[in-house]
Amino acid sequence: MAEPEKRNFDDGPDHRRTERLREGETGTGVGPSALKYAAARAESTTEISAAVKARQQRYVGCLRKLADEIEPFSSVMLESAVRSVRDLAIAVDDHRKKCKCAGCRLRKTPQNAFLIVAAVIRRTAQHYKLHLEYSDLQVYLERIGESHSARKIRHYGNIGIDILKGYEEDCYGCDANAEIRMTDEPTLTMLDRMTQGATRICEALGLPYPTQVRIHDVLKAWNARGFASSTTSTIAAAAVWSVVKSEGVELDAVANAAGCSTGGIYTTLKKHA
Known part of the structure; x- marks a missing residue:
């Protein structure tokens, strides 16, 4: 069965992306070999629970499905985003074990993984100078049957990004009333x-x-x-x-x-x- 025609931002047919998928391109790209080796080595030497592995698979699956709808989101960006969501899946579990704050907002992760991976896609895109608004993500999510407002995507996405940042910095900053940080977004000229x-x-x-x-x-x-x-x-x-x-x-x-x-x-x- 032929792959369904992919669409671009204005909902017109995206022939270039469709042909790449039909020719077998997965969108994983080559990526920096040293970084890929380091990530594989870290995973192989770290004991990861079955629950975390299942969460990683769910996040990566949602990420790839959503990224397929975003034509400018390159394979290099996808490689970076996949590593981020794998770390995020570990970080969610790590935060729950370490957090002592009753009512911590970082515990309120959504059941729908698309709300988290959408924010990871936006964060990754910004590091590569690709500007994505939350309203853009809302449109892309609707194309794959996920109906969420831009405000909801931002709210839950920020929780996910703050967990990821806490994991990267080894400091979660748990607080029931903590402000949304998002301080590492590059400034666009x-x-x-x-x-x-x-x-x-x-x-x-x-x-x-x-x-x-x-x-x-x-x-x-x-x-x-x-x-x-x-x-x-x-x-x-x-x-x-x-x-x-x-x-x-x-x-x-x-x-x-x-x-x-x-x-x-x-x-x-x-x-x-």
């Missing part, structure tokens, strides 16, 4: 946000990679001179339109992909002329 916005529009329009590179170059030039005052989506759309208007792409299509008005694109492009 204005150019990063514009580039991510333009990339998403390009994916929705199915533009080839060379065209995307030209659009990114336009944004770099605008950034050097200073971006005009406008929304991120409108500036990104204006950069896309400046390149593709001579290639037969309709302005309405760009506006719809960006979620802004055609007039806003015209005005913004004129400001950067």
Whole structure:
């Protein structure tokens, strides 16, 4: 039986990802061999309970299923995220053994693993300068039959990430009223946000990679001179339109992909002329 057609962000057919899956690509990638060896050695020399192993399998399975829907989420990112969720499965058990705080919020992990792995995907993506909003994760989850609000994904995802951070730092910071930390998220520059916005529009329009590179170059030039005052989506759309208007792409299509008005694109492009 043929694999089902994968979809991109605007719910159009993602032929490239579908073909990669049909040709047998698992999405695991090669990854740094030294890091993979170290992780395998650590697991082989550490006694892991059957419950934790089952949790690891559940987290990894959910992670791969969700990551398959996110076209820009590369195999390298997937390798990193898989290691993180394996550690997280261990960390949940480790925290429960060490925590002495009654009512600790870190004990309130969700039964639905997708709520945790979604946050791990977002955290991993940010380290690779791929910007994912919680609303984006909500859309991707809906495609695989998981209906959760962006607010719910953020709430439970933050619990999972804080457990993982506590495991990595050997300090969980247990507190029934603890604030959400999330202090290690990389700061995205204005150019990063514009580039991510333009990339998403390009994916929705199915533009080839060379065209995307030209659009990114336009944004770099605008950034050097200073971006005009406008929304991120409108500036990104204006950069896309400046390149593709001579290639037969309709302005309405760009506006719809960006979620802004055609007039806003015209005005913004004129400001950067």
